[in-house]
Amino acid sequence: MTESGMKPALWHGVPRSKIDWHPTVNDEKCIGCGLCFLTCGKGVYQFDWDRKKSVVIHPESCVVGCQTCANLCPAEAIAFAEEGDTPQKKAQRIVKKYKVLPSAKKELELMQS
Ligand code: SF4
Ligand code: SF4
Numbered sequence: 717m718t719e720s721g722m723k724p725a726l727w728h729g730v731p732r733s734k735i736d737w738h739p740t741v742n743d744e745k746c747i748g749c750g751l752c753f754l755t756c757g758k759g760v761y762q763f764d765w766d767r768k769k770s771v772v773i774h775p776e777s778c779v780v781g782c783q784t785c786a787n788l789c790p791a792e793a794i795a796f797a798e799e800g801d802t803p804q805k806k807a808q809r810i811v812k813k814y815k816v817l818p819s820a821k822k823e824l825e826l827m828q829s
Contacts, residue, residue, distance in 0.1 A: 728814075731816040737781070738760070738796070744794045748770070749790060752770050752785035755785055761773065780807070780810060
């Protein structure tokens with residue numbers, strides 16, 4: 717339980733708060749088109765109307781492995797991995813590090829039963 721009494725959000729059994737997966741916006745590159753804010757269905761972004769920039773306000777709401785907003789960004793202003801790394805490799809490391817496959821198998825079995 718969290719301090720608020722809410723159950724922590726889990727991703728295949730792993731507390732979401734442990735997982736480093738969220739977009740980072742490069743303000744200098746962002747042209748303020750709002751596409752990421754308008755597209756993300758998880759409320760990760762807020763739009764700063766004064767600065768005309770998208771701002772990440774709920775990073776832990778980002779779906780692990782998703783990078784739709786980065787794919788759509790016309791300015792290539794959104795990153796999920798450090799320079800020299802790739803989002804795909806980073807996502808694969810997360811899957812391995814947290815041993816997600818046994819959990820996924822159990823989830824599939826429950827769906828079948
Ligand atoms: S899609 Fe890219 S350019 Fe458009 S608001 Fe988001 S970060 Fe900025
Ligand atoms: S990667 Fe997907 S879930 Fe995460 S902020 Fe972008 S659109 Fe939203």
